[in-house]
Amino acid sequence: MAADRAQIMQHLRAAGIPLVSRPVMDFLVAHPDPVSMIKEMKSSGMNGLAITVDSLTRNPGRVIAPIAAPEPEQISMRNNMPDWKREDFPMDAIDAMIDIKVHYDITGNSITEGKMGDINDAFNDRLERLRKLIIANSNLPRRPMDIARLQAEKSRFQGRENIAVAIGLVNDPRHTKNGHLMFNIEDASGEISCLLMNRKGDDRIIEHAQIVEAGLMPDDVIGVSGTFSQNGDMFYVDDLHFPMQSSHDKKFAEQGVSVAFLSDIHVGSKTFLEAQWHKMIQWFNTDPLARTIKYLVLSGDCVDGVGIYPGQDKELSIKDLYGQYSRFAELLELLPEWVECIMLPGNHDAVRPAEPQPTLEPDIQQDFNTTTFVGNPCDFSLDGVRLLSYHGKSIDDFVAGLRTVTYRDPVEAMRQMLRRRHLAPQWGGKTPLSPEPEDGLVIREVPDIFVTGHVHGHACIDFRGTTLVCSSTWQDQTSYQRMLGFQPKPCMLTVVNLGTHKSISIPFA
Numbered sequence: 304m305a306a307d308r309a310q311i312m313q314h315l316r317a318a319g320i321p322l323v324s325r326p327v328m329d330f331l332v333a334h335p336d337p338v339s340m341i342k343e344m345k346s347s348g349m350n351g352l353a354i355t356v357d358s359l360t361r362n363p364g365r366v367i368a369p370i371a372a373p374e375p376e377q378i379s380m381r382n383n384m385p386d387w388k389r390e391d392f393p394m395d396a397i398d399a400m401i402d403i404k405v406h407y408d409i410t411g412n413s414i415t416e417g418k419m420g421d422i423n424d425a426f427n428d429r430l431e432r433l434r435k436l437i438i439a440n441s442n443l444p445r446r447p448m449d450i451a452r453l454q455a456e457k458s459r460f461q462g463r464e465n466i467a468v469a470i471g472l473v474n475d476p477r478h479t480k481n482g483h484l485m486f487n488i489e490d491a492s493g494e495i496s497c498l499l500m501n502r503k504g505d506d507r508i509i510e511h512a513q514i515v516e517a518g519l520m521p522d523d524v525i526g527v528s529g530t531f532s533q534n535g536d537m538f539y540v541d542d543l544h545f546p547m548q549s550s551h552d553k554k555f556a557e558q559g560v561s562v563a564f565l566s567d568i569h570v571g572s573k574t575f576l577e578a579q580w581h582k583m584i585q586w587f588n589t590d591p592l593a594r595t596i597k598y599l600v601l602s603g604d605c606v607d608g609v610g611i612y613p614g615q616d617k618e619l620s621i622k623d624l625y626g627q628y629s630r631f632a633e634l635l636e637l638l639p640e641w642v643e644c645i646m647l648p649g650n651h652d653a654v655r656p657a658e659p660q661p662t663l664e665p666d667i668q669q670d671f672n673t674t675t676f677v678g679n680p681c682d683f684s685l686d687g688v689r690l691l692s693y694h695g696k697s698i699d700d701f702v703a704g705l706r707t708v709t710y711r712d713p714v715e716a717m718r719q720m721l722r723r724r725h726l727a728p729q730w731g732g733k734t735p736l737s738p739e740p741e742d743g744l745v746i747r748e749v750p751d752i753f754v755t756g757h758v759h760g761h762a763c764i765d766f767r768g769t770t771l772v773c774s775s776t777w778q779d780q781t782s783y784q785r786m787l788g789f790q791p792k793p794c795m796l797t798v799v800n801l802g803t804h805k806s807i808s809i810p811f812a
């Protein structure tokens with residue numbers, strides 16, 4: 304329901320945006336969900352009067368992010384190049400065999416017809432897989448029960464000692480006026496209303512406070528333990544249970560070659576940084592560290608595409624989609640012959656937008672040599688080290704859905720994905736999903752390296768035993784990003800050694 308001006312003003316002020324232009328105010332008044340729009344304005348860091356209706360209505364697939372100067376990368380340099388030790392990157396790629404094993408890829412396996420039954424099957428599959436992981440990985444205080452049975456026996460589960468446990472899908476997560484977190488939990492048998500209190504002082508439990516602060520995503524699968532209220536209408540949550548295990552033991556490859564990561568090259572766009580590409584090619588052909596790089600993972604948006612957003616035509620240097628792919632193939636051809644590329648699609652590529660996305664068509668693939676084409680996401684191993692590569696479109700949903708995730712820190716979205724063992728939980732958000740009978744976005748195995756792109760940032764950090772790589776773009780700030788004050792971090796090549804898991808980032812900007 305549309306809100307009135309006073310309510311919208313209140314929400315804007317609470318979001319730290321005291322002033323907006325009249326057209327933006329009119330737009331919010333007419334919008335069916337102004338609160339979410341304001342949340343998005345807040346998380347994007349846009350400055351009140353700089354916001355235009357156009358910036359709010361433009362293609363949601365484009366990146367909206369905060370005004371920020373690029374943060375200096377912490378790289379120790381020697382002779383103008385990042386410093387590295389031979390023992391951390393021990394083996395030259397030219398001596399190594401290619402060892403790529405794909406564990407999950409939707410390509411050729413998509414069987415959905417998009418019917419209601421398929422959607423139910425996809426959710427049941429998600430619930431079943433994640434239920435097993437929650438039972439295996441989190442310390443449930445007792446066996447979970449079906450929600451219908453819990454409700455039928457709710458008088459047994461009242462008072463501090465009589466804990467009940469349920470596992471289900473999150474519906475309608477929201478914060479109350481007092482900052483508590485309310486949501487419903489649903490399984491095939493029924494649904495209950497849950498409340499996680501925002502406790503203060505000595506009663507405060509840090510993990511709870513963090514979840515209350517962040518919120519939950521619609522369609523998350525979690526476990527709850529707690530007790531019913533006196534009248535049985537509300538389930539008071541004592542603890543939440545996620546499917547992630549506390550830590551992961553990385554696998555180390557026997558042959559110590561390296562893998563490098565890039566995404567969002569956006570060839571065909573006028574803002575593609577061609578000179579910097581050639582600088583990287585020169586480095587690849589001359590630097591001893593480059594000689595260790597056996598694999599280059601390209602996590603989507605390698606071309607800018609055609610017709611992706613209104614007015615894109617004016618920003619293209621190559622207006623033909625096939626021409627963009629052919630040009631990219633030529634640019635990859637300049638890499639040394641020991642480098643094997645692994646390429647997946649993103650939301651700018653010529654495949655269906657619904658995830659999981661199959662790989663590019665054979666008539667596009669034929670232009671490329673030494674490239675393995677996979678879908679998005681793809682779960683695969685390189686020399687026995689497990690990688691999960693996902694373009695990262697759902698980061699847009701995590702930014703909109705969780706208060707702690709921002710475009711400034713996209714790896715927080717990756718941590719949240721691992722915690723949920725799911726890449727894109729929200730149905731009906733910004734990420735189109737294909738309802739496959741097996742939910743292809745469940746993180747079946749914890750990866751040793753988890754890589755995304757899409758947000759044109761850059762990071763490489765460890766999280767509970769998994770290396771998280773937010774791979775850098777090769778596109779300069781676009782006019783749209785400039786309007787929003789978004790500063791990308793382009794032209795960083797992330798290199799991780801598969802034998803030692805040491806990483807280094809090489810700047811070419």
Ligand SMILES: [Fe+2]
Binds near residue numbers: 567604651757758759
């Ligand atoms: Fe992109």
Ligand SMILES: [Fe+2]
Binds near residue numbers: 696757758
């Ligand atoms: Fe993208």
